[in-house]
Amino acid sequence: MAYLRSTALAFLVLIGLCSVPSWGADETATMPTNYEMVQAPTAYVLMHGGYDLVTQMYENGGLFLRADVGFKNFFMFGFSANGTNMIGQGTIQIQTPKLFFKFKILDQSTAPFALAVAWDDRGYGTFSNNRFYPGTQKGFYTVMSREYPDLGFLQTHLGFNLVEFDNFDASQDLGAFLGTSFAVAKPLVFNIEADKIFSSQWAFNANFVFNVENPLRVGLDLVDINNPNLFARILRIQYTGFF
Numbered sequence: 001m002a003y004l005r006s007t008a009l010a011f012l013v014l015i016g017l018c019s020v021p022s023w024g025a026d027e028t029a030t031m032p033t034n035y036e037m038v039q040a041p042t043a044y045v046l047m048h049g050g051y052d053l054v055t056q057m058y059e060n061g062g063l064f065l066r067a068d069v070g071f072k073n074f075f076m077f078g079f080s081a082n083g084t085n086m087i088g089q090g091t092i093q094i095q096t097p098k099l100f101f102k103f104k105i106l107d108q109s110t111a112p113f114a115l116a117v118a119w120d121d122r123g124y125g126t127f128s129n130n131r132f133y134p135g136t137q138k139g140f141y142t143v144m145s146r147e148y149p150d151l152g153f154l155q156t157h158l159g160f161n162l163v164e165f166d167n168f169d170a171s172q173d174l175g176a177f178l179g180t181s182f183a184v185a186k187p188l189v190f191n192i193e194a195d196k197i198f199s200s201q202w203a204f205n206a207n208f209v210f211n212v213e214n215p216l217r218v219g220l221d222l223v224d225i226n227n228p229n230l231f232a233r234i235l236r237i238q239y240t241g242f243f
């Protein structure tokens with residue numbers, strides 16, 4: 001299993017490094033809208049009037065649903081629904097829907113990088129003591145992102161988050177994340193990230209998202225690659241559109 005994880009990750013990195021320069025700068029999006037990598041966010045938001053619906057299927061028959069809406073190219077909001085044992089056996093457990101708000105306060109068109117602040121209470125799995133497990137919510141966070149037009153579709157991201165204010169525990173509630181997004185071709189985007197860096201359960205994650213046919217995207221998240229006991233594969237289905 002460890003060999004397969006290492007091989008898969010090396011394959012993703014190799015493809016990305018070999019392929020990014022071939023996507024010309026003239027094909028780079030003028031306003032990036034990829035608002036997340038794998039489980040860590042970016043500083044970007046959906047465009048004005050844009051919306052998306054994301055379905056993620058995870059272990060134990062879990063189903064994680066999210067909906068987001070973009071407004072004025074600097075604000076987006078959304079909500080989520082989550083349930084375990086939705087598929088297969090066992091008692092279905094549905095958690096209370098959670099909310100998400102994000103403001104992009106700097107844009108790379110007028111600043112050296114994009115910068116956003118947000119509150120995201122959405123997570124997946126079981127919910128107890130104000131946190132989800134294994135997909136812990138980000139809580140309050142700030143993140144900056146930069147795109148490199150001369151290298152085609154290549155972005156870097158860095159952020160910090162605070163999961164819980166009450167009963168604060170630095171080993172669990174304070175985190176940092178960083179990562180990169182790159183494309184092999186227009187329909188195929190890869191993300192690699194290090195998440196929960198300051199916490200006791202840091203994670204190395206990767207994924208790919210493939211645009212099957214506008215506006216449908218499918219992908220596969222590889223979560224906790226560095227931890228054999230928690231390593232998981234999560235199927236992602238995303239529908240995007242405009243009002």
